[in-house]
Amino acid sequence: MKKTPTYFLLEIKHKTAYITVNRPDKLNALNTSVLKELTEILAGLKTNDDVRGIILTGAGDKAFVAGADIKEFQELSPDEAWQLSKSGQEEVMDELYTFPKPVIAAINGFALGGGLELAMACHIRVASELAKMGLPEVSLGIIPGYGGTQRLPQLVGRGKALEMIMTGEMIDAADAWQWGLVNYVVPSAELIPACEKLLEKMYQRSQTAIAAAIRTVNIGLMEPEKGYEEEMDAFADAFDTPDFKEGVAAFLEKRKPNF
Incomplete structure (x- = not known):
């Protein structure tokens, strides 16, 4: 309960x-x-x-x-x-x-x-x-x-x-x-x-991308020397997510993405 x-x-x-x-x-x-x-x-x-x-x-x-x-x-x-x-x-x-x-x-x-x-x-x-x-x-x-x-x-x-x-x-x-x-x-x-x-x-945006953005912005503020590297890693990781595939497909098909 x-x-x-x-x-x-x-x-x-x-x-x-x-x-x-x-x-x-x-x-x-x-x-x-x-x-x-x-x-x-x-x-x-x-x-x-x-x-x-x-x-x-x-x-x-x-x-x-x-x-x-x-x-x-x-x-x-x-x-x-x-x-x-x-x-x-x-x-x-x-x-x-x-x-x-x-x-x-x-x-x-x-x-x-x-x-x-x-x-x-x-x-x-x-x-x-x-x-x-x-x-x-x-x-x-x-x-x-x-x-x-x-x-x-x-x-x-x-x-x-x-x-x-x-x-x-x-x-x-x-x-x-x-x-x-x-x-x-x-x-x-x-x-x-x-x-x-x-x-x-x-x-209306990607939930996984938003979570990654929160994390990378925070790291850049708390540990500036790591911020750019974290962004590159998160950017690359995004290419392997379902949201990326849906977002690109929606863009090319001229429709709203279904996140």
């Missing part, structure tokens, strides 16, 4: 898994139990052939995820804090970052601290006009611990990333778009439909 999620709403329809962090009374804050459950959900979706993409959002109209549960931090030793950072990065953030199916963060409100790190781990970010984003950890005497210091500079550049991290201040959706932190900004009512529209375009 499948376990019912405690902290999430999970719905699968039309090839898309909708994951909603469902703690609106806590502004959808992350804690170890929430992260553990998300790990389990992602593991199930990775092997689910009925799912080709994911939309991740927060319950309510105030927050995507407004950070971590600070109460959990109070009694942590440095060793425990290191383990918390390690498990959060490896089991959730890195899992999202390397997920072989497209993952879109639908940022419906505050995305702060661990919440922004969660959004940055997704492949694409679409924000509501009312969304606000930031990494306020320095206000607590700490720094981001779920990959924020690494992923934010990749998206907005070193200068803007250091400004956001060192001031701890929030930016609005318009600034986030200007700096490349989000791909699109839309009215609140159009947030999920905009994400669905993006995924529908991807569902």
Whole structure:
């Protein structure tokens, strides 16, 4: 019997898994139990052939995820804090970052601290006009611990990333778009439909090619010296896939491919 999620709403329809962090009374804050459950959900979706993409959002109209549960931090030793950072990065953030199916963060409100790190781990970010984003950890005497210091500079550049991290201040959706932190900004009512529209375009393309593209882009960012070699290998491997044969046949026959 499948376990019912405690902290999430999970719905699968039309090839898309909708994951909603469902703690609106806590502004959808992350804690170890929430992260553990998300790990389990992602593991199930990775092997689910009925799912080709994911939309991740927060319950309510105030927050995507407004950070971590600070109460959990109070009694942590440095060793425990290191383990918390390690498990959060490896089991959730890195899992999202390397997920072989497209993952879109639908940022419906505050995305702060661990919440922004969660959004940055997704492949694409679409924000509501009312969304606000930031990494306020320095206000607590700490720094981001779920990959924020690494992923934010990749998206907005070193200068803007250091400004956001060192001031701890929030930016609005318009600034986030200007700096490349989000791909699109839309009215609140159009947030999920905009994400669905993006995924529908991807569902018309090769699933195996998309997975290979995610992998090669990530390797190029994390290990630049290996990026070109990985691309050449993935390009060559694609020639031996059913999707390649179908894609070329469809092109030559002037029809849409059946991926």
